[in-house]
């Protein structure tokens with residue numbers, strides 16, 4: 001780490017110099033060519049940017065540790081899986097489509113990449129927050145990315161798939177139907193990265209000390225559970241704070257609220273077929289539901305330290321699925337096989353050198369001894385003359401290994417998407433229908449829209465296809481022309497497919513959430529503040545006091561946000577302050593009413609404090625709705641906290657299509 005604070009400015013040759021004033025021919029004269037100092041400063045500045053990642057460009061991350069829960073030597077000889085092993089890690093979170101500077105809350109597949117700096121070398125887990133993928137062959141990846149990024153002849157839309165080339169690609173790749181439906185459900189718009197899973201998508205291979213192979217799929221399961229946004233919030237967050245997710249992670253780590261994930265694996269016997277109970281383990285778009293093969297928890301990831309320098313750490317880190325330690329290996333999945341090449345290649349390009357592995361963030365804690373030499377920016381001075389292998393004159397010595405195999409093919413790409421659709425409750429279905437309508441409604445090319453509805457959505461479910469078509473003005477496929485999923489809730493035998501369904505993760509921790517209280521010069525007294533905080537603080541929930549202006553209010557309470565700086569979309573629930581005299585309802589102006597009602601419209605818990613709370617809710621017309629509470633300050637606070645751990649949101653408030661016809 002380098003610290004330049006308080007030091008005398010120098011050139012990059014270490015010569016003390018003033019680099020803030022140009023050398024000029026007299027006080028009003030031209031700049032002189034001899035001003036080598038400022039020329040070098042400018043030259044460095046002109047080259048400050050490295051190319052952004054071709055995908056997953058927009059990201060951030062943090063350090064932490066991985067701890068093995070036990071002795072897993074029966075599965076693998078990987079050192080980080082042994083009894084008591086604790087390794088340092090860095091995790092980077094990203095979104096696929098948006099470029100640097102975009103909104104990280106956008107609807108997308110979110111990347112979840114982790115580098116374990118273990119004693120036996122770097123082990124990278126480069127996954128996404130969803131367990132499937134859009135394609136099965138790496139050869140299609142450049143086309144997928146070309147199709148989902150902005151339209152090249154227009155330069156828009158950036159950061160989203162609601163356009164013709166994307167849906168034309170999806171139309172030609174039905175194997176992605178399940179993944180796209182996941183992205184279009186509320187799973188595609190997570191609240192933040194502390195509440196997402198990670199998934200490796202492919203099958204990998206463990207090898208133990210006896211050289212026995214066990215196949216596995218890996219997951220990071222968030223101890224905080226899953227939480228998502230409402231789509232309307234996504235669009236507003238993008239406008240007011242497109243860094244919402246990194247701010248959330250950063251602030252929570254600074255506050256000591258360290259997010260944790262359990263490392264869980266589904267294990268499959270390696271009998272040479274790469275099949276498990278009819279599931280093809282070489283097809284990355286095919287998932288094996290947890291109900292069919294429950295994951296086993298092997299360890300825990302904790303993120304507990306923010307980085308110091310964005311460029312040197314999250315931006316410069318190079319992840320690669322090819323970075324595995326001895327004891328972890330691959331299978332002949334054609335998507336994975338191309339990934340084994342592409343990441344190292346892109347790292348070489350981004351760092352303009354194969355020496356990117358020597359950067360502090362990429363360097364293993366395990367010793368590096370090899371014959372890779374020279375190239376741009378080689379930082380090491382190696383001793384000795386022997387730089388070839390094998391050798392007999394004292395250079396590095398080789399260990400050894402390798403293997404080859406084959407795979408089968410599955411074909412009903414829609415069955416898995418149908419299972420997912422069947423797992424959603426009526427509200428989650430509506431959100432997914434709305435997301436299809438948003439995307440296809442923006443595609444603009446009627447042929448592409450109709451093709452996607454007929455060729456993909458209608459093969460998943462006829463009712464879904466008709467609802468989407470109806471909403472975007474396309475021809476509705478005839479009733480019965482596609483499969484008809486039972487319309488009662490959660491008909492799936494696999495509820496794990498949609499962890500956001502009510503009741504699926506009851507009693508979630510509220511750690512790191514933020515609740516806003518609507519205040520002004522009379523509403524929300526200090527007594528109210530103490531009553532609320534007494535219950536929020538133990539659950540590590542923060543309180544934002546939102547008022548017409550920031551600063552101390554006449555009640556003595558300090559407002560830390562105003563209607564100009566903030567928006568209801570940044571909070572998980574809303575309180576309405578009370579003046580303690582029974583006159584609150586009269587104290588709400590139009591802006592604060594709008595603030596509360598927007599949160600209400602997003603399904604959030606609303607608590608009106610004080611004896612006058614019920615009257616306030618009456619005046620807003622929401623007094624008798626689920627998730628809306630009034631009463632004594634402590635009762636209301638407890639009710640809101642319980643709502644946050646339980647249903648989280650009250651989707652009954654969102655409009656739902658009439659599908660009775």
Ligand code: HDD
Pocket residue numbers: 053054055056059092093094110111112113126127128133137138139141199200201202284317318319335336338339342343344346347
């Ligand atoms: Fe990829 C980045 C995840 C398929 C080629 N990918 C990248 C990142 C994540 C993933 C999380 C960001 C890493 C970081 O934070 O630096 N990618 C996935 C998953 C996939 C997947 C889960 C499917 C299972 N990717 C995939 C394919 C290819 C790539 C099939 C090419 C054959 N991915 C890349 C890349 C990137 C990348 C071009 C861009 C930046 C980087 O690698 O370091 O090489």
